[in-house]
Amino acid sequence: MASSAAHDSPLIGIWWDDGKKIVALCHPPVVSGPTAGGFIDSHLEHWREWPDVALRLKRSAYDEYFCIPRGRVLIRATTGQGMIYHGSATTPARLGLIATEFKLENWKAAIDLHYEFGEAADELFDDD
Numbered sequence: 001m002a003s004s005a006a007h008d009s010p011l012i013g014i015w016w017d018d019g020k021k022i023v024a025l026c027h028p029p030v031v032s033g034p035t036a037g038g039f040i041d042s043h044l045e046h047w048r049e050w051p052d053v054a055l056r057l058k059r060s061a062y063d064e065y066f067c068i069p070r071g072r073v074l075i076r077a078t079t080g081q082g083m084i085y086h087g088s089a090t091t092p093a094r095l096g097l098i099a100t101e102f103k104l105e106n107w108k109a110a111i112d113l114h115y116e117f118g119e120a121a122d123e124l125f126d127d128d
Contacts, residue, residue, distance in 0.1 A: 010082050011102045012042045016053055016070045017094050023056050024101040025049055029075045039074035039083055046070055069117045073102045082107035087115035 013026035029040040050065035057068060071086035082104035084095055088111055095109045 008103060010075055010080060010104050010107075012040060012073050012075050013102065014042060014044045014046055014049065014070065014072050015098055015101065016046075016057060016068045017090060017098065018057055018068045019094070021057060022094070022097055022101055023053050024098065025053070026073070026102050038077055040077050041074050042072065066117065069115070071098070071112070071115050073098070073104070080106065084109040085112040085115060087111060087113075087117045089117040 011026035015024040051061035054061045069089040074083045
């Protein structure tokens, strides 16, 4: 049986949030896993996981994986602080719920243009 300390440790992974339901695919950080700027990252990729997640969000696997706000959670390797990357459609209240899903007590959030959604994403590609 795993210790409760391990059970309560912060997790990394990816998530979607349709405003009613958060689907979080999370796992413990693996020190030998991918790193980005001093953060331990997850091997999970939104596009690969979408067919299974779509069903949980009452969507079709044929819908685009970016049709619902999504993001990623990493852990700073030196301090264990969580970092939630998200688009501007994710509210502070929803970020708090995402932090809870990933068992983050010490965390920050940052907008990443990669996770923009809807009109904000469309503006990134406007030529006007």
